[in-house]
Amino acid sequence: MSVTNTRRSRHIGITLSKRTGLVFILPALILFTVFVLYPLLTALSYSFFNWTGIVRGDFSVLDNYVTLFTKLPYRDQVPNAFFHNVLLFVGAMVFQNTVGLGLAVLLHRLKRFKRFFQTIFTLPYLVSPLVVGYLWSLMLSPLFGPVNFILKAVGLEEFAQPWLGNPATAIWVVVFVTAWQWVGFPVLLYGAALGGIPQEIEEAASLDGASSWQRFREVTFPLLTPAIGTVSVLTFIGAMEAFAIPYALGGSQGSPAGATDVLSLLFYRTAFESGASNAIGTSSAIATLLFVFIFGVAVFITWFMRKAERKLY
Known part of the structure; x- marks a missing residue:
């Protein structure tokens, strides 16, 4: 009898624990559904229809997606913007996993x-990325920016240039x-x-005669593989969703001559500035493709880094 009561009490305790957990999770779940999941599903549904202004037309199947790769200006702008997103990711990854890791080790x-x-x-x-972008645009101004002024003051006039006006350098400024x-x-x-790595491991390697570089x-x-995986995933997501800094440095057109254009800017122009009759359908197709690509690659990076992490143990 006592065993039965114990099991029943344990079952009741587990049930109450689950309900308590659900109460705490529910507000976040509601916010996620309203502000993330619902807009995603709405954009997905919009991408399968033709639109006249804000009036939904006929079901178009995949016509909006075909438009992105077959009709001007999207046929040229989509690959160009995507290439800049990839450059942004690669540049940020190299910078963060060299300079960022180096600074972390020193600190x-x-x-x-x-x-x-x-x-x-x-x-x-x-600080807001938009504010950072505008501040750097002022600092790099060829007329009154301190960057070119300092270069000229130290005798490096040949390096002073219109950083954001030159297509060859503008995207690297964004990066x-x-x-x-x-x-x-x-x-x-x-x-x-680094703080979570047991000191005994490095001490043992030091006693075995390993140099500082060999220990690292x-x-x-x-042992930093989990952290590298987290940085990689978040950097990829941030680079593919980049909007504020490219917008502050190059405007909605990705100036100069599309040199700073990214997919988020292309979505913004298509949805709010193009004036096209089917702007909602086409922009929704861009947003859907961007989400699918980000989600797929993020899942792959996570799987790959976890596989590499498991090999350590």
């Missing part, structure tokens, strides 16, 4: 003013500004990961 070994420097590196991350703003995030993440390459770096 991890630093005894004094560690919190101060962590705060300094994190401050740009806390640099994006990586510069978000470098504080990997610094904090890698710093936390063979011991520390592999």
Whole structure:
């Protein structure tokens, strides 16, 4: 009898625990459904119809998607914008996994003013990307910007140029500004990961005669795999969704001559500036393709990094 009562009490406890958990999860679930899931499903449904202004027309199957790759200007603008998103991701990844990791290692070994420097590196991350973009556009101005002024003052006049007016340099400015703003995030993440590595492991490697570089390459770096995976996924998502900084530096047209155009800007122009009769259908197709690509690649990166992590144990 007592065993039965114990089991019943345990069952009731588990049920109450599940209900309590559901109560805490429900507000977040409602917000996610209203502000994320519903807009996603709505955009998906819009992409399968023809639109005249805001009036929905006939079911078009995949016509809006075909338009993106067969009709001008989308046939040229979609690959160009996608290529710039890829450059943004690659550039940010290289910057964050070299400079960001290097700064994290230095701060991890630093005894004094560690919190101060962590705060300094994190401050740009806390500022609106739109504000950061506009500030850098002023700093890089060829007329009154301090960057060209400093280059001329130190005798490097040949490097002073209209950074955002030259198609060859404009996209790299976007890459640099994006990586510069978000470098504080990997610094904090890698710093936390470094702090979680047991000191005994490095001490054992040191006693075995491993140099500082060998300890980092063979011991520390592999143990940072989970953090590298997190940084990679979030950097990819941020690069593919980039809007604020490209908009602040190159405007909605991705100036100059589309050199700073990205997929989010293309979506914005199509939906709100193109004046096309089927703007809703075409822009929804862009948003859907972008979501599917981001989701698929993010899942693949996560799977790949977890597979690499499992090999460590």
